[in-house]
Amino acid sequence: MKAKSSLRRVNKKTAMRMAFHSSGLRLTRQRLAIYRELTGRYDHPDVDMLYQAVRKRVPRISLFTVYRTVNAMETAGLIRRVATWKGHARYDGNIRTHAHFLCETCGKIEDMDIGDVSDLCRRVEAETGLTVRRVDLIFHGEETECAAKEIS
Numbered sequence: 001m002k003a004k005s006s007l008r009r010v011n012k013k014t015a016m017r018m019a020f021h022s023s024g025l026r027l028t029r030q031r032l033a034i035y036r037e038l039t040g041r042y043d044h045p046d047v048d049m050l051y052q053a054v055r056k057r058v059p060r061i062s063l064f065t066v067y068r069t070v071n072a073m074e075t076a077g078l079i080r081r082v083a084t085w086k087g088h089a090r091y092d093g094n095i096r097t098h099a100h101f102l103c104e105t106c107g108k109i110e111d112m113d114i115g116d117v118s119d120l121c122r123r124v125e126a127e128t129g130l131t132v133r134r135v136d137l138i139f140h141g142e143e144t145e146c147a148a149k150e151i152s
């Protein structure tokens with residue numbers, strides 16, 4: 001059991017190294033810590049949320065470094081910017097095509113499984129002649145918990 005979990009950790013680390021290598025971004029301890037933090041959580045944090053979490057493990061990291069790293073990782077295609085809420089960009093470590101729901105009341109961003117969207121992409125390509133490489137889908141609204149709070 002112990003060996004298995006450490007093996008999994010090694011594989012994840014190798015996967016991260018490969019992701020950085022193929023993106024052309026040099027892998028540093030600080031970058032790895034930020035990337036690991038983002039890929040390990042599902043709340044689509046902004047830069048400050050990432051900074052607060054990462055500095056617990058890397059105390060000397062600065063907010064500016066996190067900001068710069070997140071931008072570089074986004075440009076390299078390692079992570080995605082999913083939405084902006086109240087002026088703050090929110091990020092996702094999961095770069096596979098999936099949709100999001102943004103609660104405009106509390107700012108929570110959740111993953112949504114909407115199935116295969118390649119039909120939609122092909123339809124757009126057929127109708128416009130454009131080349132579609134990926135699609136960002138975000139639903140804006142209010143989650144059930146927030147809607148219930150307003151009523152009571």
Ligand SMILES: [Zn+2]
Nearest residue numbers: 092094100111
């Ligand atoms: Zn997501």
